[in-house]
Amino acid sequence: MVGHIRRYWIRWSLGALLLAILAVTAVPYAYTTYIAAAAPAGLATERSQPDTEGPAAPLDGRWVAADGSEAEYRIDEILFGQEITAVGRTGEVDGEIEIAGTAVSTGRVDVDMASVATDNARRDRQFRDNLMDVSANPTATFALTAPVELPHAPAVGEELTVPARGELTLRGVTRPVTVDLTVRRGSVELTVSGEVPVTLSDYAIPRPSIAGITVSEQAAVGFALRFEPA
Incomplete structure (x- = not known):
């Protein structure tokens, strides 16, 4: 028995x-x-095209971020042996640039980090509360530290790619970065897109410690911005 x-x-x-x-x-x-939905293409590669109809607005002056501007983060995860790319996005983006002649003399973009969302609510809570600590650091910022020199004033419908030097602030930590900006001119708007590689430890961003889940140390911050005259 x-x-x-x-x-x-x-x-x-x-x-x-x-x-x-x-x-x-x-x-x-x-x-x-x-x-899980397949990860979308990066904002920097989606190539949003501005409207080219109608008379062109002058380039000189102040331009502000308009509806349709987006920012994202992308990071690779291994979930119990299965590889996925997590993508969080938000349209809560503010910013402005100042153009004089063929130079973007100043520029700044602010992103509301509490509004960033993926396809998984648990991941989003981990992002807001532990990784980014948005209660203490509600905003991520990119600000130019030197003018961006355009090779020439772009014609309506033309696309230019130029390097830009600036500072990226994540989780309260600010570091210098260089990013290639793709600028497209429409009749009454400019679109600007790019992507910045990010090493989490450089910004004191902790990697999640969850059984069965491994998160890469490398991530990317991307943006696709639409500017209109102020």
């Missing part, structure tokens, strides 16, 4: 172990394969 009970518990324990293994492998596989 005792031997029968022991064999029963051994079989039960083995069955429970097998179910646990299936849970941590099959469920993440099913989530990443059938449920």
Whole structure:
């Protein structure tokens, strides 16, 4: 009788172990394969085209971020052996640039970090509360530290790519960065896009410590901005 009970518990324990293994492998596989949406293309590569109809607004002067401006973060994760790219986006973006001749003399963009969202509410809570600590650091900022020199005043419908030097502030830490900006001129708007590589430890951003989930140390901050005359 005792031997029968022991064999029963051994079989039960083995069955429970097998179910646990299936849970941590099959469920993440099913989530990443059938449920999680494929990561969209980066904002820097989506190539939003401004409207080119009508008379052109003069380039000189102050331009402000308009509706349709977006910012994002992208980071690779391994969820129980399944690789995914997490993408968080927000349209809560403010900013302005000043243009004089062929130079963007000043520029600044602010992003509301509490509004950044992915396809997973638990990941978003981890991002807001632990990674970015948005209650203490509600805004991420990019600000030019030197004028951006355009090779010439772009014609309506023309696209230029120029390097820009600035400072990126994440989680209260500010570091110098250089980013290639793609500028497209419309009749009454400018679109500006680019992507900045980010090493989490450079900005004192902790990597999540969650069983079964590994997050890369490397991420990217991208943006696709629409500016209109102030």
